Amino acid sequence: MRAFVTVVGQDKVGIIAAICILLAEKNVNILDISQTILQDCFTMIMLVDASECAVPFAELRDRLAELGAKMALTIRIQREEIFDAMHKI
Amino acid sequence: MINQGEILQTIRMIDRQHLDVRTITMGISLRDCAHSDIALSCGKIYDKICRLAGDLVKTGESIEAEFGIPIVNKRISVTPIALIAESCDAADYLPFAKALDRAAKTVGVDFLGGFSALVHKGCTLGDEKLLRSIPEALAETELVCSSVNVGTTRAGINMTAVRAMGEIIKETAYLTRNSGSLGCAKLVVFCNAVEDNPFMAGAFHGIGEPECEINVGVSGPGVVYEALKAAKGQPLDAVAETIKKTAFHITRVGQLVAQEASARLKVPFGVVDLSLAPTPAIGDSVADILEEMGLSSVGAPGTTAALALLNDAVKKGGVMASSNVGGLSGAFIPVSEDAGMIAAARAGHLTLEKLEAMTCVCSVGLDMIAVPGDTPAETLAAIIADEAAIGMVNNKTAAVRIIPAYGKKLGDRVEFGGLLGSAPIMPVNTCSPAEFVLRGGRIPAPMHSLRN
Numbered sequence: 001m002r003a004f005v006t007v008v009g010q011d012k013v014g015i016i017a018a019i020c021i022l023l024a025e026k027n028v029n030i031l032d033i034s035q036t037i038l039q040d041c042f043t044m045i046m047l048v049d050a051s052e053c054a055v056p057f058a059e060l061r062d063r064l065a066e067l068g069a070k071m072a073l074t075i076r077i078q079r080e081e082i083f084d085a086m087h088k089i
Numbered sequence: 090m091i092n093q094g095e096i097l098q099t100i101r102m103i104d105r106q107h108l109d110v111r112t113i114t115m116g117i118s119l120r121d122c123a124h125s126d127i128a129l130s131c132g133k134i135y136d137k138i139c140r141l142a143g144d145l146v147k148t149g150e151s152i153e154a155e156f157g158i159p160i161v162n163k164r165i166s167v168t169p170i171a172l173i174a175e176s177c178d179a180a181d182y183l184p185f186a187k188a189l190d191r192a193a194k195t196v197g198v199d200f201l202g203g204f205s206a207l208v209h210k211g212c213t214l215g216d217e218k219l220l221r222s223i224p225e226a227l228a229e230t231e232l233v234c235s236s237v238n239v240g241t242t243r244a245g246i247n248m249t250a251v252r253a254m255g256e257i258i259k260e261t262a263y264l265t266r267n268s269g270s271l272g273c274a275k276l277v278v279f280c281n282a283v284e285d286n287p288f289m290a291g292a293f294h295g296i297g298e299p300e301c302e303i304n305v306g307v308s309g310p311g312v313v314y315e316a317l318k319a320a321k322g323q324p325l326d327a328v329a330e331t332i333k334k335t336a337f338h339i340t341r342v343g344q345l346v347a348q349e350a351s352a353r354l355k356v357p358f359g360v361v362d363l364s365l366a367p368t369p370a371i372g373d374s375v376a377d378i379l380e381e382m383g384l385s386s387v388g389a390p391g392t393t394a395a396l397a398l399l400n401d402a403v404k405k406g407g408v409m410a411s412s413n414v415g416g417l418s419g420a421f422i423p424v425s426e427d428a429g430m431i432a433a434a435r436a437g438h439l440t441l442e443k444l445e446a447m448t449c450v451c452s453v454g455l456d457m458i459a460v461p462g463d464t465p466a467e468t469l470a471a472i473i474a475d476e477a478a479i480g481m482v483n484n485k486t487a488a489v490r491i492i493p494a495y496g497k498k499l500g501d502r503v504e505f506g507g508l509l510g511s512a513p514i515m516p517v518n519t520c521s522p523a524e525f526v527l528r529g530g531r532i533p534a535p536m537h538s539l540r541n
Contacts, residue, residue, distance in 0.1 A: 057155050082156040082157065086342060
C-alpha cells in the first residue's frame with residue numbers, strides 16, 4: 001500500500017531525520033522525497049510503501065502526528081488513492 | 090508521482106475548507122422481517138440490522154484513518170417501517186421505533202432513517218398506524234428518523250395525509266418540548282421522495298432497492314466557496330465552470346470512499362449523492378457561496394438565480410466523477426445548519442417566502458426552519474402543501490422539515506446542537522388556510538404526469 005507523508009511547518013534542523021527514523025522503525029520504505037521552503041514554511045512530501053508496515057495504519061498515522069506535535073509541524077499520512085482519485089481522470 | 094501542488098490542494102481542502110464525506114449510509118431491506126407477532130418482528134429487525142451493519146462504523150473509521158478524509162456520519166436506512174409493521178395487529182408501532190433505536194445504538198451509528206410511510210395516493214391501515222405513532226416514536230427514541238411521502242408527480246398530493254402531518258408535527262413539537270422540539274428535526278415530509286437518499290432525516294431504503302447497499306453523501310460547500318474567491322468578478326459562466334470543477338474533485342472522493350466501503354463490507358455500492366451539505370461551522374456554508382457570487386446577503390433578489398446556477402453546476406461537475414449518482418444531489422439549504430442562513434434569517438433578509446422560492450431550484454426543500462410554537466397545524470399543513478405542489482409540478486423532490494418550537498416566539502432562538510445547529514424563529518404569514526386544508530382529499534396529478 002503506497003501513501004503520501006506530508007509535512008508542513010517551520011523549518012528546523014532534523015525534520016527529515018526524525019521522520020525517516022520513525023518510518024524505518026515501523027518498516028515503512030521511502031520511495032520518493034521532495035521538499036521546498038516557501039517563506040520559511042517547510043513543505044515536504046514523501047511517497048512511501050507501507051505494505052510491510054509493522055503497525056496498523058491508524059497507529060502509524062497517530063505516531064507521525066505525535067512526532068509532528070513534538071516538532072511543531074503538521075505531519076499526515078494518507079493513502080495514495082485519495083490524491084489519484086481527486087486529480088487523475 | 091502526482092504533483093506537489095495537487096497534493097497540497099487536497100490537504101488544504103480537507104484541512105481548511107471542511108471537505109468531508111458527510112455520510113456512509115447502509116441501506117438495509119427489512120422486507121423479510123415482517124411477522125404477525127410484533128415482538129418477533131422487532132426481534133428480527135434488531136438481529137438483521139446488527140448482523141449487516143455490525144462492522145459499518147469500524148469500516149468507516151478505518152477508511153477515514155487511511156485516506157485522511159473525515160467521514161462525519163455513519164448511518165443506516167431501512168425499508169419504510171409501515172410496510173413491515175402492517176403484518177402485525179398491534180395498534181401502536183412504537184415498539185418498532187424502539188427496536189430500531191436499540192439496533193442503531195448497538196452498532197454505533199449516528200442516525201437510522203426509515204420510520205416511514207409512503208402515502209402519496211392513500212393510506213393503508215398500517216400507514217395510518219405508523220403516522221399516529223410518529224410523535225411518540227420521535228420523543229422516545231434518540232437516533233430514529235422518520236419521513237412520510239405525501240405526494241408524487243405521478244399520483245398527485247394526498248391532502249388528507251398533508252393535513253394529518255400538520256397535526257403530527259405539532260404533537261411531535263409538544264412531546265419533545267424540553268429539547269427545543271427536537272423531534273421535528275428528525276421528521277421530513279416529502280413529495281417525490283427518493284429511495285436511495287443517504288442524508289438524514291429523510292433517508293429510507295426504498296422498495297426497489299437491493300437487500301443491502303452502501304450509499305455515500307459527499308459535502309464541501311467550503312471548498313466551492315474558496316474556489317469562487319479565486320474567480321472574483323468573472324462572468325457567471327466562469328463561476329459555473331469553477332463550481333463544476335470543484336464538484337468533480339469533491340465527488341471523486343465520495344466515489345473512492347463508496348467503493349472502499351462497499352468492497353470492505355462486501356455490500357454492493359448504490360449511489361454517491363453529490364449534495365453540498367452545509368454545517369454550522371464558519372466557512373462551511375451554502376449561503377457564503379451565494380454571497381460570494383455577489384449578493385450582499387442570501388435572501389436578496391437574485392438569490393434564486395444564484396442557487397439555480399449552483400445546484401446545476403454541482404450536478405454537472407459531479408456526474409462524471411461517479412459511476413452512479415443518485416439520492417438528492419444538489420445544494421441543501423437548511424437554515425439552522427448553515428451559519429450564513431442563520432445570520433440572514435436573524436437579520437430579516439431571508440424569509441420563509443424567499444426560501445420557498447429557492448426550493449424550486451435547490452435539491453430538496455424547506456429545511457430546518459423554526460417557526461413560532463403557536464403556528465396552527467393547518468398553517469403547517471398548508472406550508473407542506475405548497476412545497477409538495479412545487480415538487481409535484483416541477484417533477485423534483487421537495488420536502489419540509491419545519492420546527493414549530495414549543496413555547497417560542499418571534500425573536501427567540503432554538504438550539505439543537507451539533508450538526509443540527511441553532512435556528513432563529515422565523516415569521517409565518519398569519520392568514521388562515523384552515524378551510525382549504527380541512528377539505529382533505531387529493532390534489533390530482535398534473536397533466537405532465539401522463540407521459541406514457
